[in-house]
Every structure is written in structure tokens, then in C-alpha cells.
């Protein structure tokens with residue numbers, strides 16, 4: 001019932017945190033697959049370690065965007081998840097997928113959206129911009145994926161105080177710790193909400 005497909009492009013620490021919350025009984029869900037757009041990344045190692053099927057769909061494999069989009073679509077249809085969970089996936093989610101999974105694709109972003117979101121705001125760029133803008137607070141946001149980067153309805157946010165003297169790397173790490181708690185918690189309550197409305 002609560003099957004999840006994870007999309008990731010990096011180390012996969014959010015992916016691992018979701019696995020841990022499932023294992024500890026704090027999130028009632030099952031991860032049925034991982035989709036990445038890169039080979040040899042940390043997220044794939046984690047999938048191997050936990051026996052989770054994975055599928056790499058890199059741009060090099062496809063002659064154009066359309067063929068990538070239909071491969072992504074077909075893999076999702078085959079795994080048939082209740083929710084798609086973007087955890088550091090660095091490609092735009094195609095419209096055909098958004099239409100096939102209305103309000104069922106979630107994303108995590110390492111800032112307090114709408115601040116520091118949109119095209120080009122990913123990884124350390126986000127945290128450097130927060131520091132350069134002298135923000136007093138930053139944090140992370142979970143939102144529903146829409147056609148534009150980082151713009152869908154916000155489900156949850158967690159804040160922390162910025163220390164002006166810290167590096168972007170340190171700030172990124174502190175935000176990541178918040179992400180690891182907020183994402184599984186938000187997925188759990190969102191699944192509950194979905195299940196209540198479709199019962």
C-alpha cells in the first residue's frame with residue numbers, strides 16, 4: 001500500500017535516513033526501487049546494501065529528452081509506487097510523470113522556500129547564497145513537485161539559526177541533519193493523509 005520509489009543523484013543520505021525510519025518502525029512504507037541519473041553514486045551503494053532494486057537512467061543512454069522521459073515513466077509505472085520521493089535528484093521531473101502521479105511526488109530542498117529555490121539553487125550554492133545574504137535563519141522544506149523547480153505546495157519546514165562565521169559546508173551539514181528527521185516524518189504524515197482521503 002505505501003510503496004515508495006526514491007529518485008536520487010548523490011550520496012543518498014536522505015535515502016538512508018528513510019530506510020532507517022522504516023526499519024525502526026517510524027515510517028510505515030516499503031521502498032520498491034531507486035532511480036538515479038548517475039552511475040557509481042552513494043545512493044546506489046546503499047540500494048545494493050539493502051537489497052533495493054535500482055535503475056540508472058543517465059542522459060548518455062538516451063538520444064533525446066523524450067526517450068529519457070518515457071523510460072523514467074515506464075520504470076515508475078512498473079514499480080507502481082504510492083509516492084515518488086525525490087531525495088537530491090538533480091533533473092527536472094517531467095510533466096508526464098507529474099500528471100500520472102498528481103500530488104504524489106515529493107521533494108526536499110535545503111532552504112526555507114520560496115527563498116533560495118529555483119534553477120541553479122542546489123547543493124552548496126544554496127548555503128553560500130544564504131550566508132552571502134546575511135540571513136538570520138535557514139532550514140529545509142518538503143514540498144509537492146510541480147512543473148517549476150521548487151515551487152509546489154509546501155508540506156513542512158524546519159528552521160535553524162545561521163551562524164554568520166560558519167562555512168557553507170558546515171551549514172549544509174547542519175541543514176542535512178534536519179532533513180534526515182523532517183523528510184521521513186513528513187512522508188509518514190502525508191501517507192496517512194492520502195490513505196484517509198482514499199479509504
Ligand code: GRF
Pocket residue numbers: 008009010011012013014015087088089108109110123140176179
Ligand atoms: C539534500 O540537501 C537535499 O535537500 C537536496 O539534495 C541533497 C541530497 O543529499 N535536494 P543526499 O544525497 O540525500 O545526501
